[in-house]
Amino acid sequence: MADLRLESVSKSFGQEEVIHDVSLxxxxxxxxxxxGPSGCGKSTLLRLVTGLESVTxxxxxxDGVDVTHVKPSDRRVAMVFQSYALFPHLTVAExxxxxxxxAKTPAAEIRRRVAEVANTLRIEELLERKPRQLxxxxxxxxxxxxxxxxxPKVFLFDExxxxxxxxxxxxxxxxxxxxxNRLQATMIFVTHDQTEAMTLADRxxxxxxxxxxxxxxxxxxxxxxxxxxxxxxxxxxAMNFLPAKVRRQEDRFTAAxxxxxxxxxxxxxxxxxxxxxxxxxxxxxxxxxxADGDVEATIEIVEELGAEVIAYLQIDATAEPVTVRLPPxxxxxxxxxxxxxxxxxxxxxxxxxxxxxx
Amino acid sequence: xxxxxxxxxxxxxxPWRAVLVISLGCLAVLFLAPTVGVLLSSIKTTREIAFGELxxxxxxxxLGNFVEILTNPAVPHYFKNTVLVTVPATILSIALGxxxxxxxxxxxxxxxxxxxxxxxxxxFFPPQVILIPLFQxxxxxxxxxxxxxxxxxHTALGIPICTLLxxxxxxxxxxxxxxxxxxxxxxxxxxxxxxxxxxxxPAIAVLATLQFTWIWNDFLWPLxxxxxxxxxxxxxxxxxxxxxxxxxxxxxxxxxxxxSLPTLIVFLFFQRYFIKGMTMGAVKx
Ligand SMILES: Nc1ncnc2c1ncn2[C@@H]1O[C@H](COP(=O)(O)OP(=O)(O)OP(=O)(O)O)[C@@H](O)[C@H]1O
Ligand SMILES: [Mg+2]
Numbered sequence: 001m002a003d004l005r006l007e008s009v010s011k012s013f014g015q016e017e018v019i020h021d022v023s024l025x026x027x028x029x030x031x032x033x034x035x036g037p038s039g040c041g042k043s044t045l046l047r048l049v050t051g052l053e054s055v056t057x058x059x060x061x062x063d064g065v066d067v068t069h070v071k072p073s074d075r076r077v078a079m080v081f082q083s084y085a086l087f088p089h090l091t092v093a094e095x096x097x098x099x100x101x102x103a104k105t106p107a108a109e110i111r112r113r114v115a116e117v118a119n120t121l122r123i124e125e126l127l128e129r130k131p132r133q134l135x136x137x138x139x140x141x142x143x144x145x146x147x148x149x150x151x152p153k154v155f156l157f158d159e160x161x162x163x164x165x166x167x168x169x170x171x172x173x174x175x176x177x178x179x180x181n182r183l184q185a186t187m188i189f190v191t192h193d194q195t196e197a198m199t200l201a202d203r204x205x206x207x208x209x210x211x212x213x214x215x216x217x218x219x220x221x222x223x224x225x226x227x228x229x230x231x232x233x234x235x236x237x238a239m240n241f242l243p244a245k246v247r248r249q250e251d252r253f254t255a256a257x258x259x260x261x262x263x264x265x266x267x268x269x270x271x272x273x274x275x276x277x278x279x280x281x282x283x284x285x286x287x288x289x290x291a292d293g294d295v296e297a298t299i300e301i302v303e304e305l306g307a308e309v310i311a312y313l314q315i316d317a318t319a320e321p322v323t324v325r326l327p328p329x330x331x332x333x334x335x336x337x338x339x340x341x342x343x344x345x346x347x348x349x350x351x352x353x354x355x356x357x358x
Numbered sequence: 359x360x361x362x363x364x365x366x367x368x369x370x371x372x373p374w375r376a377v378l379v380i381s382l383g384c385l386a387v388l389f390l391a392p393t394v395g396v397l398l399s400s401i402k403t404t405r406e407i408a409f410g411e412l413x414x415x416x417x418x419x420x421l422g423n424f425v426e427i428l429t430n431p432a433v434p435h436y437f438k439n440t441v442l443v444t445v446p447a448t449i450l451s452i453a454l455g456x457x458x459x460x461x462x463x464x465x466x467x468x469x470x471x472x473x474x475x476x477x478x479x480x481x482f483f484p485p486q487v488i489l490i491p492l493f494q495x496x497x498x499x500x501x502x503x504x505x506x507x508x509x510x511x512h513t514a515l516g517i518p519i520c521t522l523l524x525x526x527x528x529x530x531x532x533x534x535x536x537x538x539x540x541x542x543x544x545x546x547x548x549x550x551x552x553x554x555x556x557x558x559x560p561a562i563a564v565l566a567t568l569q570f571t572w573i574w575n576d577f578l579w580p581l582x583x584x585x586x587x588x589x590x591x592x593x594x595x596x597x598x599x600x601x602x603x604x605x606x607x608x609x610x611x612x613x614x615x616x617x618s619l620p621t622l623i624v625f626l627f628f629q630r631y632f633i634k635g636m637t638m639g640a641v642k643x
Contacts, residue, residue, distance in 0.1 A: 052537050073543035085534035089556040099542035102552075146542070 003028045003186040004049065004154050009058030011041075011048055011210075018044055019210045021058070026154070026188065031180050033197045034190045035233065036207030042190045045207075046156045049188070050077050063153050073099075078147035079156040082163065084139045086131040086146075093118075093127040096145045117145045120182070137168045144176075148183065155187040161196065169193075173200065194236040198222075206230050228354035231279045237310060239348070240285070240322040242278045246271050258317015260295045262342060264349070271349070271357055279348035282325040286341045287311065287332060293339020297322070299332050315340065399611035400424070407607045423612035427599070432587055433613065436595035440574060441620075443505050443591055447512035448569040452562065454513070455520020460550050462521070463528035464536060474525065480518040485578060493582055507583040508591070512573045520565055527561035528554055563631035571621045592617045 004026040011019040018041045026032050034042045047053040049060060051072035059068045067075045086095050094101075096117055097110040105113075118124045121141045131139055140160060147155060157176070161169045173196060180187055191197055197204055198218045206213040206221065206229070214226040218234075225231035231239045244255035246264075253264040253271050255278060264271070290296050297313040300321065309326040324340065332338065349357040399407055401419045406412075427433050461467075462474045496507040531554050539549045555562070580591040590598060596613050599606050 047537075050537075050541055052540065072541050077541075079538075079541055081534045081538060083532060083534050085532065085538040087535060087539075087553055087557075098539070102543045102548060146538075150542075 003030075003063055004188070005061040006049075007059045007061070009045075009048060009060065010056050011044055011053065012056045017056070017210065019048070022210070022212055023058075024205060024212065024215070026186055028186055029184050030186055031177075031200055031202045032186075032188045033201035033204045034188060034207060035192070035194075035197045035204060036213075037233075038192070040207045041210040042207055043158055044210075046079065046158050046188065046190060049075075049154070049156060050079050051075050076150075076153040077156060078150065078152040078154075079158065080140075080143045080147050080160045082159040084131075084143040084163075086139060086142055088131050091128050091130060092123065092134070092142050092145075095131065095142055096149055098146065099150050113149055114145075117149050120148070120179075121145050136164050137172060140164065140172060141175075144179070148179075148185075153186065155185055157187065157189040159190050159192065162192065169196075176200065194234070198234075204234070206233055208233075225279075225348060225356070227356055228277065228279065228350040231348055231350070235281060237282050237323040237325070239279045239281050240320075241350075242280065242315070242320070242322070243318055244276055244278050246273055246276055248273065257295055257315070260317060262294050263344060265345060265347065265358070267358075272351065275352055276357060277350045277352070278342075279350060280322075280342055280346065282310070282323045284343040284346040285322070285324045286343075287313075287324060287326060287330065288339045288341050290337050290339045292341065294342045295340050297338055297340050299334050299336045299338060302332055302334060304328070313338070313340065396611045396614050399607045400615050402608055404606060404608050412607075420608070423608040424616075426609050427613045427616065430599075432590075432595065432598075433616075435588055436590055436592040439505060439580075439589060440591040440593075440617075443508045443512065443580070444570055444573045447509045447516065447573050448566060450509075450513040451516025451520050451569055452565050454517050455522075455524045455565065456550075456555065456558075456562075458517070458521040459524025459526075459528050460554060462525040463531075464533070464549075464554070465546070474521070477521055478518050480515075481522075485515075489578075489582060496583060502583060503585045503589050505584075505589065508576075508579050511579050511583075512576070516569050516573075520569070523561055523565055524558070527558050531557055559631045563628035567625050567628045570624045574617075574621050 004024075006022055006024050009019060009022045010017060022045065034045065036042055044053065048055055049062075051067070051070065055068060059066055061067065062075055062077065087098065090098065093111075093114050097105075097114045100110045100113065114127070115124070118127055121144060123138065123141050123145065126134060126138060126142070131142070134142065143160070160176075161172050164172060176187075176189070177200060189196075189200055191200075201218050203215060204218055204221055205215045208229050213233075214221060214230045216224075221230060221234045225234060225239075228241070232241070242257050244257045244262075247254050247256060247261075248271075254261050255264055255276070257278070287293075287299075295315050295317055297315045299311055299313050301312040303310040303312075307328060309328055309330055309332070311324045311326055311332055312321050313324060314321055322340075326332065351357055395412060398416065399412055400423050401416055401421070402411065403420050403422065406416075406420075458477065462470055492507070492511060493502070496502055496510075501507050535553055535557075536549050539553050544552065575593060576591075577593040577597075580594045584590055584594065587595075587598065592613075596610050596617065599609050599613060
């Protein structure tokens with residue numbers, strides 16, 4: 001049985017609908033990541049699940065029970081906020097035990113369970129401190145501690161790592177994975193961060209303008225994006241899009257990128273004639289001698305990252321700059337004239353509305 | 359190096375600093391002068407004062423004025439009445455301000471901003487405008503010469519400032535704290551009492567001091583609403599100490615000093631809550 005199920009959930013603030021008919025299912029123990037641009041409704045969706053906001057229409061089920069009209073604290077969901085939201089006047093122990101205290105749990109029981117949680121998160125020595133005496137990472141742990149103590153069915157994290165510096169983010173990311181493995185709990189994690197999404201998720205939901213654009217495993221979204229938005233959103237550096245014109249030549253299609261013509265996959269049957277956009281990932285391009293490539297280009301910027309080289313080039317035929325991922329031994333310098341070879345079998349074709357073709 | 363020297367020099371010749379120090383000094387003297395006058399008058403005999411020796415350094419300290427007010431049977435009445443007015447009115451006005459301020463900042467509803475402005479505008483009514491209708495109102499209720507009208511009026515007059523201050527303070531309490539508390543099972547009342555109020559102690563301390571001092575020192579409303587000596591508050595009482603034919607400067611001075619002690623104590627008590635940064639650590643930063 002799914003731990004969380006949304007059925008056609010919509011939400012409006014006044015006249016403005018910000019969540020449009022979202023349906024989704026999260027199985028027990030799954031680690032789900034919500035990604036999407038700022039303002040697409042990720043936080044709003046989490047708040048709908050918690051009950052802090054009520055749905056305009058649709059239904060929400062947790063563990064098979066319709067909780068659409070159940071109050072937040074009875075839904076068995078816990079949320080970790082981006083700002084941590086620790087109570088500044090309470091100690092760490094009191095913060096973690098806040099909910100138990102409200103539920104009139106006996107003091108000895110609260111102490112025992114707080115100690116247990118503190119042990120899990122390795123914050124035993126911080127229990128008597130106030131939040132202002134903690135570092136960002138420690139606050140984050142306390143916020144997680146407060147969320148796990150009442151053993152909720154579903155954990156919600158709203159960009160919990162975005163206030164931390166890069167190194168700490170990586171650490172906390174590992175820690176959350178560890179926590180997920182240990183608790184075998186269902187988690188939904190909202191992030192802006194590519195890497196976080198790709199590394200943490202069993203399954204990713206990509207949102208845009210309050211709608212689900214696509215869902216699937218990270219590799220599925222990477223290899224088979226359902227539309228241009230997902231293609232551009234998943235992957236870093238982002239996919240390149242080359243404007244092209246489709247032509248039919250006997251039984252097969254070709255695409256003209258400027259004055260260069262590249263053949264398209266034989267299996268493609270019905271392509272519209274006209275303007276399309278060809279999506280190619282940076283690793284599906286290679287730099288060769290000017291005469292040998294599919295298109296000619298000039299190198300603009302070179303970033304040497306050790307394990308790889310990222311080169312930004314200007315293709316003669318198009319105004320758009322493209323990004324190419326090269327092996328580290330590949331020597332290129334800014335200003336150099338090169339040819340770019342495209343891996344034709346790895347093309348993603350989109351029409352002018354961004355829908356996948358073929 | 360040269361830069362630092364230039365800065366020191368600039369500080370030495372800054373005329374604004376001198377102007378500031380001098381004006382603040384003058385202000386301090388102006389504000390303290392009456393207090394010093396009262397202090398001096400309280401330890402001098404009426405005779406000395408009558409001869410114009412109020413501002414001289416006293417040769418002997420005369421304690422007769424204090425003996426006189428401490429043995430005056432009316433004085434304990436004055437104090438008791440003032441406490442009976444000030445404490446409930448302070449608590450009530452703050453309690454109402456807290457409730458209204460919480461709703462305005464955390465639970466806004468259609469038209470709540472307008473209602474807030476209406477309440478705040480109550481601060482700008484001069485008391486003279488509402489004095490006569492209020493007198494007639496309480497007279498009709500048969501409450502003249504009791505403490506009730508004074509308590510009611512001070513509670514009501516305190517609501518605008520209490521609401522304004524609490525609303526603005528609650529607005530600085532992050533909404534995420536309320537969300538977190540509600541997720542943990544708190545009711546709106548528990549959010550207020552267990553989260554918002556403890557964080558807002560500095561604001562409450564400021565309000566308590568303000569309201570207590572203002573109500574304790576008020577002269578107008580007790581004068582209007584009370585008639586007999588048993589129901590007078592201290593400020594009216596001071597004026598009443600005047601003898602039939604003479605002005606008892608010394609005795610009045612002594613009672614004024616005693617009368618200002620409670621406000622001083624309240625200030626010293628709440629002053630330790632005037633600490634800032636109670637919300638630090640709640641959110642990032
Ligand atoms: N209480 C509210 N009243 C009115 N509009 C709101 C409210 N909360 C959110 N919105 C609107 O709903 C939309 C979605 O907001 P939401 O906070 O869910 O975005 P988000 O995806 O979490 O963005 P971010 O990544 O920046 O956190 C935004 O356009 C926002 O302005
Ligand atoms: Mg958000």
